[in-house]
Amino acid sequence: MTALASIKNQDIAAMMRDMGINARKAALELAQVPSEPKISALKAAAAKLRENADAILAANAKDMEAGRVKGLTDALLDRLALDPARIEGMAAGIEAVAELPDPVGRELARWSPEHNGLDIARVSVPLGVIGIIYESRPNVTADASAMCIKSGNAAILRGGSESFHSSRAIFDCMAKGIAKAGLPDNAIQMIPTTDRAAVGEMLKLSDYIDVIVPRGGKSLIARITDESRIPLFKHLEGLCHTYVHASANPQKAVDIVVNAKMRRVGVCGSTETILIDSSVAGRLLPRIAEALVAKGCELRGDDIAQSIDGHIKPATDEDWVTEYLDAIVSIKVVNGVTDAVNHINTYGSHHTDAIIAENAAAATTFMNGVDSGIVIVNASTQFADGGEFGMGAEIGISTGKLHARGPVGVEQLTSYKYIVRGTGQTRP
Template sequence: MQEDIHATMVAIGDRAKQAAGELARTPTEARDAALRAAAAAIREGREAIAAANARDMEAGRAKGLTAAMLDRLHLTDARIEAMAKGLGDIAALPDPVGRPLAEWMRPNGLVIQRVAVPLGVIGIIYESRPNVTADAGGLCLKSGNAAILRGGSESFHSSSAIMECLRKGLAEAGLSADCIQMVPTTDRAAVGEMLRLTGAIDVIVPRGGKSLIERVIAESRIPLFQHLEGICHTYVDGAADLEMARQIVINAKMRRPGICGATETLLVDRNVAGTHLPAIVKDLLEAGCEVRGDRTTEAVDERVLAATEDDWSTEYLDAIISVKVVDGVDEAVAHVNRYGSRHTDAIVTEDAEAAERFLSGVDSAIALHNASTQFADGGEFGMGAEIGISTGKLHARGPVGVEQLCTYKYVVRGAGQVRPG
């Protein structure tokens, strides 16, 4: 069986490499046509997708998946439509391939241009979110990259149904089916094989839980776009508007607690602990959120549980939040940089100076002022969709959209120049 998986993955990699070379030369119109056709296929096949998702949901409940994991797995009518719309939005984006990034002329007359080109083959490894199949496949196609998708066993039937729609889109546009391939097995050995395809895959993007990403980081021989955790913070400053703070905090935590942009720790300036903290804590508790706080927060409401040191560095991905009172923006920044994951952190304040101090001080891929951390999303950034969020500092940081899925090359045009001896 291991030999079969090895052979399967090598063959997938070889086909992807071949397709990537062809795709890099494919005109924008063909790639956009494939995306629009795939969007239409998703809308036409929504019943089949929903039926496949129902199988995955039933198996997930039987397996004992948490409510947060089931939420990520579930494809409602609205989420199926969002996938289709996302593909259409990606098609409408400007073509990132071939765009000039810089141009200059040397004294000897050479014209040097830095031009965006596809990365090549992108491998995406993900768990329970079947919508990643459409988002990742669409973004790779738009940016001229071949994609190898390896979804988790929890979402296998849903992802397979979505993959069928992507294949229809490719076929209708006259593009090779090898431009987007899905690993046809749920065997975990396929992940290990994928991480060793150094001659075929140019970058790996893992999307999933901490254990998956830790495994990919430890085993991959291929460069990564990744974030390990989304330990996101919202800091309510001493100059925060109370009503704004209440709305932002409840949205940042409870809109969808299981996503990586959900706030996990709330920091509150001591100067407004008496006025803002009780109302915000009450809002969270009444929304069904478990609150774990420091001693000041515990004193606000008897339902607040005592926070431990581990809570400050925990990604709950659930309706749980840790709350700490701090002495101003500098302590808030220090806390974020010590316990956070360099993902997404927000400040709520009417003080412009405090806002700038926070925004420049936190070492985060995304820093927000007076907005919910749940805006940490490529679609919300106008990227059409995202393949993931990277907290690294090399090549791509923050939401990874079509532009970030390109590298560049230098094109030099001359008129017979030779380099003097």
């Protein structure tokens, strides 16, 4: 269950191959583990997190200090930071995952073709081995481990260098809890090095790893997309939009936009571009701008937006495709819902986009037209979260379309197989 203590003088390729072999063996065993041991393992892991909160915070302090020295932005430091409340949130999230219905072994469909009398059932099964590659958010260690165990999958975790000590401390708690429940050795493993070569070797393990889940910035996703021999659940950047339609309730629009941008600027569900209808921009944009500026947000906008409010600085073409992860937002005045949809589909990342509107027809046009994994009506884009969706947690927000889209919960970490029962039939 524990990762190798050191890889000094070891061959990284051999180490990764051994981890793949061990994970495959564990996955075959995990697939047959019933619900109760998995629930016990996750509850024990949550208890270990609480018991070792001080050690986790001490490890996080090392990462935070290194991050400051490295010059990480405030938003990235916020992603990295842990405190007692966030550790309790991780533990509670693990317990919530534990209590979810078991996604494995469910009969998804059953039928019997008349011409042969076979009894055919489609039954959910684990994917197998999941590789998770992530950057600065140490809570992913807990969330991903919990979800993989719940769904009967083995996991190989590769946290970023920024969160190395924090992730390792969390992993140790998860591993001890899982071991206490008697689950297979190597059900979860963490790569014990920040050497980038380990990622390259991991992406070659198509004989052992069934899917890779990358969570990070453009450069990480681009590298993994180029190098991986393994299918991906892509968690691309959260270039999210909030569109204020002409029919929007003004106070609702102000409240939602401010929350969508400023609740936590460093999360992937933070709104990065505000679109507002030209027919209401003159009277509503100043209210929105004033509320955002009061929260410390920098505003960048097109020519029309600048002419309406003096707080707004000029936006460049680069602003429409930038995930700021900071207290900065771009603003564009649009001519109706079709114009808004076209802008989002041109510049967005297919993550999460919202409309604020009282007009049902406009909301329907927006919902049908926006090509994103999550489309929200009259609520903040910061609800783009597996926990808020009642999934307990998420392993990422998939911006692709194959197999999983939107929040990837325990159900999305399963596939299916066909169980065919006969009574002696032979095919003519």
